[in-house]
Amino acid sequence: MSAVNELILSKAGSNVDLIPEIARHLISSGGKRLRPMLTLAMAELCGYRGDGHVGLAASVEFMHTATLLHDDVVDESDMRRGKLAARKLWGNQASVLVGDYLLGQAFKMMVDVGSLDALRILSGASAVIAEGEVMQLGAAQDIGTTEARYMDVIEAKTAALFAAAAEVGPVIAEADASVRASARNYGMALGLAFQLVDDVLDYGGSASDLGKDTGDDLREGKITLPVILAIQRGQEADRAFWRRCLEERDVRDGDLEQAVALMRSTDALADTVTRARDFGAEALAALDGVPAGAHRDALAEAVDFCIARIS
Template sequence: MTASASENVHSIKRAGPPSLDPMMALVAGGMNSVNAVILDRMQSRIPLIPELAGHLIAGGGKRMRPMLTLASAELLGYSGTRHHKLAAAVEFIHTATLLHDDVVDGSGLRRGRKTANIIWGNSASVLVGDFLFSRSFELMVEDGSLKVLKILSNASAVIAEGEVNQLTAQRRIDTSEEQYLDIIGAKTAALFAAACRISAVVAERDEAQEHALDAYGRYLGIAFQLVDDALDYESDGATMGKDAGDDFRDGKVTLPVILAYARGDEGERAFWKAAIAGHSISDDDLAHATGLLRRSGAIADTLARARHYGQRAIDALGMFGNSRAKAALVEAVEFAIARAY
């Protein structure tokens, strides 16, 4: 982030690294209401449903997406309560996609704990994910706004398209940077964007403010995913809450790999082809891949792109006056990028 961007919205100089603490403090009261809705709506007469859903929902996630809904509402000065149920709907959509993703990826860890598919099996995980999707749509319908329903239902469809796009690109070393950005824009950024945008609808603000919040969430989501994809090679299971090198072993062609492959010599390209095809995925191969990524500048450049999109997210808030909510939203961007340092 540029110093000027930070100074414009922070009246008090921050001590220490950026964090989500200001946003969490800003929305603490609202999140109590959101959590109550989540707890109530994940219940079922079938005991396995709340048991499995609760494993993931109570698994230590920061609930960044519903917090963004509440923080965006604070930014707009909205004093009602409609956004509480909608924030819960956003979290249910996110949780459902995580349950489905872990089945597709065959993941064993999520936030440092065993994934639901490992404990209860793939079938139960998929079906409980479907249940949570259904609950999210119930909450949208209860709100009564066709515009909100359109935004969140479209985001759900776009997320699914992004996941399918990622699946078709898996183990394809010729995946382009354009396709990669299309994938993360759909599977990650679309829900960030919708989570922020719906607050402008509920607060009955104009299209310009609606689109500004959409842009903020979208660019934040892209930056967030870029950092995650870099950390897959630079972090460990304790830090990331998942197995280090999962993307590498799954044959996911993320931006660090795209850049390293483009910059590699003939031997390095041969290695990447074998690795992404699933033929060279040992721990030694992962260490070699990480070395290539560092030497080629691929990780550094991925993080530079994350900073670029983070700045675009901050710029999208330019039309809003300085406030505690704006400062918290800016710091959320800075936090998302600082995770890599």
């Protein structure tokens, strides 16, 4: 992982001053490096002995960082990982362009690794992620968004990169197709669990602890699974509240507490946690299809770590 970190820092460099400044702001701001870890562990458990997995892992992290930069612009977010969002510090323009730069660097690193199969998987993920974000844009401000549609959105915008990150490990190790499929299924299920946990955390977690870093989704008009379940199971009378907050984007003092109260009375948060746990179990089951050992244990722990954030 330290080789990945070194590569990330060196490839975030540029003679154009603004680029390393912005890239490092994000890269060093305590991201969990969960996605590149999947690539490394999956490659190593498949017996890979080269260093191409380091380049692929760094590419995955760059793709993720580029997405964060663009997301913050699209969502008009003020904060990211407890710090001011890059767009608040350097503007939307720089965030868009530095995101593009990181994406270009990601593809360059993949090309350096030289696996066309890995390139196919990661470039496919790149298009799918953007598709998911556009879908989410369409679903935003529509409180009629269905659960099925929401699952399509998060599969594309979040889980596809987890799946690709995991799959390229066995690919570069030239493992069997069945191992590759198991790795992909693991990544996909973990990504879905991860996103659902995030959705719950934004409303204070299952304990509804409304500390800092909560309420962003409500303020940004994002329709997530807890909201969908609360609307679906709630009273007709509550729809006016959701419509005002999420469609009219008029969020007032006390609205976050009101949203959480509606979610609790409908078990929306608890049931989202249950689904996250189900996807976590699916991820663990998929691990049966990859070779056993310390790296597989680490991948199992990643699932527990992800779920444990809400416990």
